[in-house]
Amino acid sequence: MTSAPRLRIAIVGGGIGGLCLAVALSKHADIQIDLYEAAGQFSEIGAGVMFWARTWKIFEQLGLADDLAKVAGAPVDEALSIGLDFRRSDAPTPGSRFAVFRSPYGCIRFHRAHFLDVLVDHLPKGVAHFGKRLASYSETAEGVELAFTDGSSASFDVLIGCDGIKSTIRKQMYEEEASKGKPHLLQHVDPIWSGTMTYRSLIPAERLQEVAGHKHRVMDDAIVYCGKSKHVVSYGIGKGANIVNLVAIFSDPKDEGKPFEGPWVVDCSPDDVRKAFQGWEPEVQQLLTCVDKATLWSLHFLRPLPFYVTSRVALLGDAAHAMLPHQGAGAGQAIEDAYILANILGDPSVTPATISHALKAYEDVRLPFANARVEDSRVNGLLYQFNSEHEDRLETLGPTLENRWNWLWETSLEEEVQQALGILGAKLQPTTWEMSKL
Template identity: 50%
Template sequence: MYTPKLRVAICGGGIGGLCLAVPLSKQAHLQVDVYEAAGRFTEIGAGLMIWSRTWRIFELLGLAADFAKVADSEPNPDVGIGFNYRRSDRPQGFHWNFVSMPYGCIRFHRAHFLDVFVEHLPPGVAHFGKRLVSYERRAGGEIGLTFADGTHAECDVLVGCDGIKSVVRAELLRSKAAEDARPELLKLIEPKWTGTIAYRGLVPSTEIPSRNGAKHDTLATPMMYCGQNKHIVAYSIAQGHIVNWVAFASEPEKDDTDYGAEWVKPCSKEEVLQTFSGWESEAVELLERVDNPTKWVIHHLHPLPFYVADRVVLLGDAAHGMTPHLGAGAGQAIEDAFILAKVLEAAAPGEYRSSLKSEKNGLHYVTSTLDAALAAYEQTRLPVANHVLTSADESGKMYEFNSPFAEKYETLGPAIKGQWSFLTASTPEGEVDKAMGIFQGIIQAI
């Protein structure tokens, strides 16, 4: 007997969406479609970092060899430096902390990173120029999609991978606020400005001068130049040929406010240098070598109470858009995708279009393996990702001496290291086991 495939629509062809599409496209019982608003797959920004936990996911997905080819250097399981910290908001800076861990900080150019996923995506899965404007639930559980170009599509599961300004998240929260009489959910739709501006630039490594006969620190190890209300992150990418720097300037009193519509724009080198006037030369000479930096307004989400409702799923920045201060945004999206792919692979064919819930003794029960799979994804990923979202915000305050630790280096240093404890709190394999245990528990309770 013919069993219709489960139709999974992935809205957004960034890192999270493609990381989900690649393993799902290998499953015979799934039809996967990626709807990307742009005319091609592309990533904004230049540098990207991951940690050992994400590298392990690539090994489990069979992608590690290809990612190794585009990493800044060959990933090595030995203990390496994650970041080296200097106090730099003065003419004479000094080292005061470093964080080390297995593999250290694994660095990539974003475009090269995304290309690995693209190369593993089968033909016919991607659809470009498809900006989602709305979706609707239909009788029988089908979800109808409407795109800005006037076209339409249908699916059984909609996965919102459409970033921090997610249309899927907005629709989902508005729907649940109305259905459940929870107007407080409406306050979670829009990202909030953190009070931080980030200036970004790329410098060819050949243009960075040596210091006292040795190469610049940032060519040897990822650097964190710290100061009051400001910090600069700098590290090499593209096999050491380019240094990516991001210079953050914060106004703490403006945290959790609305900024406006334009989040990214060009700015002058003079603006950046004025912002970091008085800083040590090791940091400033990186900023001096970029004539056309860009200015980014750093936003994040407040933690959401759910990622799944009525077979609509949030993933990556759409679910937990976070500040970049732990270098964890890409890794969390990849872990979302890894877990969601595993539970969808386990959902049995033939039950997809059954009713979402049944009522027994006044209680609601999941009636299909699909709904059990989505519940298992949410229960596994939501607490972890929301924790990392909060920790990333806290970490940015630590680097700028605005946390309760202030400038007490002897306690601040260990506290910063502790912010990465989520990397070793479990393993990707353990999280899969957890999700599958939840999945089986729900099925057995039906």
């Protein structure tokens, strides 16, 4: 950058959302980007991550698609194919399909570490700063001051909080607003336990083939094995689907919102996983036989937030709308945030003087859409586990599930970008009074 930047943007948090935003903003030569990550390097906890066609279009726009296709768990093909295949599986006899969701590209899946590596490879040098944990920020008329736990500080025009479900930035934002006579906002500071726990494990594909004696169904498609208050999701990840991602989930809806004590992630015995799903269909038993290492996670989410932004600060990804994994939408929604926000901030009309209008345009488009996905994901978990009004009546449950992804094509990302830019333009139009003085 040879001249003074039009905008100086701080991104706090180097997960999928923060990295995608940095990559998208790097397309604009007149924007200075600094990404702060508390850890010593970029890393992702977890195993598999899935995306739908809507998100793949963003990867194409950002020039990531070719590199991502090389590390996908299956060939990326625009043809209509299975996204999720649902089976009733909570009996020792072979289960059966009761619903199937199909979409263009089907279910596009990755090992999280491989996915993150592609984003990092597209990040310009000098943007990332490691070992920088944010302690607090302060907004002024001129900008935002960041204070880090190592005693250092930095000044920017705008701060984007990509710091996850336990976001420091969301906490400060909502506590400050609550102190202005709005104590009800404090309910949005901390995540809620969903009453759901999940076992996670990675299985070598070769081992699964040996146990099954043939190519297991999960090597080709993402399968959801359903039962009362439990379900299992499994699919191949890694290049050539050489690894199988296994997620085995159990719930008690009455526990939703109760305090959760202890760490959110702990190591557990593989026998715990097998015992929890004892008596399920043979396909599930084949998967569980291959588990030799597992972790137990408590699943939390955020109550839908009433706002994502203040004048110079915005929340993005899990900091704004952490959701349950039951719609395969969490990472995709973070990437949608990043894409739309980068398009808004990239508009030449956005300067330090107009930044509040830009952030409000982002919020106007993203908040209702992403908050709807938070609730959709929660409801999907009830449907999968026969805890909705349909219970286990498969003749009505199946069609209901198949229609739970209609939001993927009700709008396009480009339409939403244009909507946001239109909102921004309207906010920047001179008022009638200003025009009368010209």
